[in-house]
Amino acid sequence: MQARLLLEDGTLFTGKSFGAEVEKTGEVVFNTGITGYQEVLSDPSYCGQIVTMTHPLIGNYGISRDDFESIAPSIHGFIVRRYEPRPSNWRAECSLGDLLKEYGIPGITDIDTRMLTRIIRHHGTMKGILTTSSKSVEELQEMVAAASIDELRNQVARTSTQHIYSSPGTKERIVLVDFGAKNGILRELNQRDCDVVIVPHDTTAEEIRRLNPDGIQLSNGPGDPKDVPYAAKMISELLGEYPIFGICLGHQLLSLACGADTEKLKFGHRGGNHPVKELATGRCHITSQNHGYTVNEASIAGTDLEVTHINNNDKTVEGVRHKKYPAFSVQYHPEASPGPYDNSYLFDRFIEMIREHKRQHPRKSRQIELMARAKGE
Known part of the structure; x- marks a missing residue:
């Protein structure tokens, strides 16, 4: 079946469908990863986006239940140069196309993804529509123009858990704000035997x-x-x-x-090979990234933050730490996937920071503290 991708600037791509026979609008972005397409499409950070994979062959190792990064994909579309419908992998349980059909996500193959990527790099990310319908180009243009920007916002509420739940451990209790x-x-965190409590995005x-x-x-x-x-x-x-x-996003928040500002990047950082320099050591780390916004470096002046990492490609801020309090953050993904x-050593650094804080600020045991609160002390 034919599938079409229309960008808001009027550029039209015609290819073949390998996903659900539906129509979806979204922000068209690209990811430079060679592998990891299942983790990409199941990453909640792609909510509302139509993702282009720049690697030319996608789908060759299929889909495995062990590689999901969320319960269900949140992307609005998937774009590849060449789709392989017959995966060769002993772990594969279904094909990529089967997964897209199951979750109502359109996919398009056999288009020039190099041309599409160059358009995004030159003009920046833009809205688009991916469809298997026979509607005219004029009708599709009207749909793209009418697509509410609100559809591309408020994604946090759509992807966050709605209820508190726990993943028990025997060591430090970590509240993970989802x-x-x-x-x-x-x-x-589980690998470090942390007692993790996951809470919704709007927890006070x-x-x-x-x-x-x-x-x-x-x-x-x-x-x-800034939407949250x-x-x-x-x-x-x-x-x-x-x-x-x-x-x-936690880094940006x-x-x-702390009083700094954020701004939107022209086409974002999405891929598994972004070089990041740690200023304290001069060491370069190869990182996994997926974001469209960044912290404005000039806005950090006058705050209690200091820059710890920068992107070696475009010199944007990749990490900060608080000068007075035990708090730090990175723009990239230390958990990879x-x-x-x-x-991943950053999680060890976080645990050590917690232990040092507890040594410097000893608190009552949890049981004593909860009893004191119950008595109003």
Whole structure:
């Protein structure tokens, strides 16, 4: 079946459908990863987006239940140069096309993804529509123009958990604030035997205090960080009280909470091979990234933040830490999935920060503290 992709600038791509026979609008972006397409399409940070894979062959190793980064994909479309419908992998349980059909996601293959990527790099990300219908180009243009920007916003509420739940462990209690968290973050904390409590995106500072955490993990997530001002407010109220570690959207929200500003990148950073320099050591890390916004470096001046990492490609801010309080964040994904696991040591750094904070600020045991609260002390 024929499928078409129409960009808001009028560029039309015609190819073949390999996903659901539906019509979806979204922000068209590209990812430079060679592998990891399942983790990409199941990453909640892609909510509302139509993702282009720049690697020319996609689908060759199929889909495995072990590689999902969320319960269900949130992307609005998938674009590839060549789709392989017959995967060769002993772990494969179904094809990529079968997965897209199951979740109502359109896919298009046999188009020039190099041309599409160049358009996005030159003009920036833009809205588009991916369809298998026979509607005229004029009708599709009207649909793209009429697509509400609100459809491309409020993604955090759509991807976050709606209820508090826990992943028990025997060591440090971590409250993971879910703004659209990848499973990889929880997996890294579980590997360190942390007692993890996952809470919704709109959880207040007081509600987090009642959980009596040792540290707070701010997750990744989709969209503009300024769309969730309540999260920045919550973070500002907890700064200094608990150690905080932010990832991706969590990094941007920590920066906003400290008085810095964020801005949208022309076409974002999405892939598993982005070089990042750690300023303290001069060491270059190869990182996994997926974001369309960044912290404005000039806005950090005058705050209590200092830059710790920069992107070696475009010199944007990739990490900050608080000068007074135990809080730091990175723009990239130390949990990878997909991408290199070189930066998972940051979770160890977070745990050590928590232990140091507890040594410097010993607190009553949880049981004693909860009894004292119950008595109103």
